[in-house]
Amino acid sequence: MTREGEVHGIPADPSAAISVRGLTKTFGNFTAVDGIDLDVPRGQVFGFLGPNGSGKTTTIRILTGTSAPRRGQALVLGEDVVAHPERVRPRIGYMSQKFALFEDLTVDENLRFYAGVYALDPAVFAARRRYILEMADLQGRERELTRNLSVGWRQRLALGTATIHEPALFFLDAPTSGVDPVARRQFWDLLYELAGRGVTLFVTTHYMEEASHCHRLAFIYRGRIVAEGSPSEIRANLSTQRVYDVTVRDADLALSWLETADGIAEAYLSGAALHAVIDRGVDRGAGALRDRLVAAGFADAVVVSVEPTIEDVFVNLVSRERGA
Amino acid sequence: MSLTRIRLLVWKEFLQLRRDPLLLRLLLLMPIIQLVGFGYVVSVDVRNLPTAVVDLDQTVVSRQLESSFTASGYFLVVARPDAETQLTSLLDTGVAKVALVIPQGTQDLLARGQTAPVGIVVDGSDSQIASVGSGYAAQAIARFNASRTAAFTGSLQAPGIDARTRVVFNPTLDPINTMIPGLVAAILMISLMSIMSQAVVRERESGTLEQMFVTPIRPSEYLIGKVAPYALLAVAQLSVVAAIGMLWFKVPFNGSVWVVFVGLALFLLISVGLGLLVSLISRTRQQAQQALVFIMIPTMVLSGFIFPIESMPEAIQPLTYAVPLRYALTVLRGSFVKGSGFEALATPLWAMVGFAIVIFGAAVIATRRRIAE
Numbered sequence A: 001m002t003r004e005g006e007v008h009g010i011p012a013d014p015s016a017a018i019s020v021r022g023l024t025k026t027f028g029n030f031t032a033v034d035g036i037d038l039d040v041p042r043g044q045v046f047g048f049l050g051p052n053g054s055g056k057t058t059t060i061r062i063l064t065g066t067s068a069p070r071r072g073q074a075l076v077l078g079e080d081v082v083a084h085p086e087r088v089r090p091r092i093g094y095m096s097q098k099f100a101l102f103e104d105l106t107v108d109e110n111l112r113f114y115a116g117v118y119a120l121d122p123a124v125f126a127a128r129r130r131y132i133l134e135m136a137d138l139q140g141r142e143r144e145l146t147r148n149l150s151v152g153w154r155q156r157l158a159l160g161t162a163t164i165h166e167p168a169l170f171f172l173d174a175p176t177s178g179v180d181p182v183a184r185r186q187f188w189d190l191l192y193e194l195a196g197r198g199v200t201l202f203v204t205t206h207y208m209e210e211a212s213h214c215h216r217l218a219f220i221y222r223g224r225i226v227a228e229g230s231p232s233e234i235r236a237n238l239s240t241q242r243v244y245d246v247t248v249r250d251a252d253l254a255l256s257w258l259e260t261a262d263g264i265a266e267a268y269l270s271g272a273a274l275h276a277v278i279d280r281g282v283d284r285g286a287g288a289l290r291d292r293l294v295a296a297g298f299a300d301a302v303v304v305s306v307e308p309t310i311e312d313v314f315v316n317l318v319s320r321e322r323g324a
Numbered sequence B: 001m002s003l004t005r006i007r008l009l010v011w012k013e014f015l016q017l018r019r020d021p022l023l024l025r026l027l028l029l030m031p032i033i034q035l036v037g038f039g040y041v042v043s044v045d046v047r048n049l050p051t052a053v054v055d056l057d058q059t060v061v062s063r064q065l066e067s068s069f070t071a072s073g074y075f076l077v078v079a080r081p082d083a084e085t086q087l088t089s090l091l092d093t094g095v096a097k098v099a100l101v102i103p104q105g106t107q108d109l110l111a112r113g114q115t116a117p118v119g120i121v122v123d124g125s126d127s128q129i130a131s132v133g134s135g136y137a138a139q140a141i142a143r144f145n146a147s148r149t150a151a152f153t154g155s156l157q158a159p160g161i162d163a164r165t166r167v168v169f170n171p172t173l174d175p176i177n178t179m180i181p182g183l184v185a186a187i188l189m190i191s192l193m194s195i196m197s198q199a200v201v202r203e204r205e206s207g208t209l210e211q212m213f214v215t216p217i218r219p220s221e222y223l224i225g226k227v228a229p230y231a232l233l234a235v236a237q238l239s240v241v242a243a244i245g246m247l248w249f250k251v252p253f254n255g256s257v258w259v260v261f262v263g264l265a266l267f268l269l270i271s272v273g274l275g276l277l278v279s280l281i282s283r284t285r286q287q288a289q290q291a292l293v294f295i296m297i298p299t300m301v302l303s304g305f306i307f308p309i310e311s312m313p314e315a316i317q318p319l320t321y322a323v324p325l326r327y328a329l330t331v332l333r334g335s336f337v338k339g340s341g342f343e344a345l346a347t348p349l350w351a352m353v354g355f356a357i358v359i360f361g362a363a364v365i366a367t368r369r370r371i372a373e
């Protein structure tokens, strides 16, 4: 089933950083990417979200020209990346969660390798090298083996090498997984800096708090885009429902009670607390929910009405999709 | 294709090799240990030795003599040349490993009660075949003489056939002389394949492979950048092994340097290609190791490296044609021991060319298809 043009009803847009129509990728009988349409305007930070195995990496591989789609059109920086990956590659950058540096090469050797690959001329390389060493806080450590750097430094160096050729479009596939929250925040500061210089960023992530850093978001679930828009548009998806934050000592037990309780559309762990989603039609407020919890034996329950987060929307979209 | 990028890839590969202590050990220590360790190999039973019979006598007796050879089951007549001069090419090409020469007048000599000399020529380039073959030949002649003695019941003195065995190519019948050239090939293959089989899969595991293929690096550049450093290493390693073989074990070298060079170069390419292929289709290093063992064991067993192909069950023998090492051994043994030239070794050399083409073709296809997935 091709959904080419179904969502947008317009042809792929060569002026966009990425414009994709009806993109499909199969592995045997399994459809990993199922006819997706995407438009990523230039200069934006585009968040590509989805649970494990939903098809994010597969999509990025097609867009970087390392994997051929079964069907569909993919324009990257105005070029057909499927037919002419070599036209696209010098202008894109890519960073995966593996921080793919050569661990048995030094900081400098890694930089020199990638500079050579992109055929940077010596003057440009010298300037880029200086910039990257400063950005990654690695001045004076140029001759250290990459393997001996700790995670935060390695990640920043990987960012530097992957952007050594100043790409117009930068793909990041779960770049912050396995990185502590402080390093993650620092990393996002660097990404903002890149975005500030006009680089389009296409970022996949599992971390919901990172979604709000993006200009636009797309949710992919089981190979299909289930929602797309700015973070606030996405949140509006939950406008017919209310989200309550439930804090209770015995969270596990409370969760199983909430999951089966009448009138609760959705219940799940959110950080240390629980989130309960209730349709506005049957909602009778935080107090009413607390009373029910106390009656059920959770005397210490604290219930607060909260603004839905991206994660709330996401859980909701997925459960709707499952129900459908 | 960009030379600059290939140079970069080679540079990077050498830097990495230099920093891998395990690899250097694998590269230099392993061959030496193996060379010494495999020094001697148990002798095995040989059947159906390809035999050429030059019957210049063409009599009842000469035919009886021939049948006493074939009846033993150890000799299989594959050629009946008219003249002794044709033996050289038969033995050179390995069509025959043993030759029986029955001179004209053998029956007459025996009838007159005299001793008749016959010639037995044994190819010494495979010392196992040579020693076992000449032993069986002596037995066959003894049997022939015994049956004649039984017929001449009245006679006290029973004159008979006197076998003059001549071993060609490796007159001293030193097993080392045939082992070393084979070992050179086998060791080359083992270490090259094990190193090469890790080369790509390691980069796949670390994610650097994926990273490189979103850059302008092309698959063909990547392949050349991978293979070239290892091919150079193989040459270095080969020199070590060959030097030890020739200086320590004192293996004589009778052949043409060019034949050995071409044969080894082809085999080296095949080994690198096979290792590369294993590396390309494996997802993890462990898988690559398993695949390696899966290839290595039949190679060792079927190539004629450990057991002479002639001693294998007939149903198995056709399988040996699928083993590249078989051809390398033929070329190396032929050239080291017999001094055979390009003409005599054309078949195994072309077979290796064929293998190299198929293997690298498959490697290019595998690179294109499996790089990202």
Ligand SMILES: Nc1ncnc2c1ncn2[C@@H]1O[C@H](COP(=O)(O)OP(=O)(O)OP(=O)(O)O)[C@@H](O)[C@H]1O
Pocket: A027, A030, A032, A050, A051, A052, A053, A054, A055, A056, A057, A058, A059, A174, B373
């Ligand atoms: N080479 C392949 N062969 C077969 N199936 C594959 C292959 N690559 C990916 N898949 C499958 O396709 C689906 C999508 O995988 P993909 O890696 O794109 O997910 P993802 O969204 O990136 O997940 P994660 O968040 O865990 O990285 C998964 O079910 C995966 O098992």
Ligand SMILES: [Mg+2]
Pocket: A056, A057, A058, A173, A174
């Ligand atoms: Mg992924």
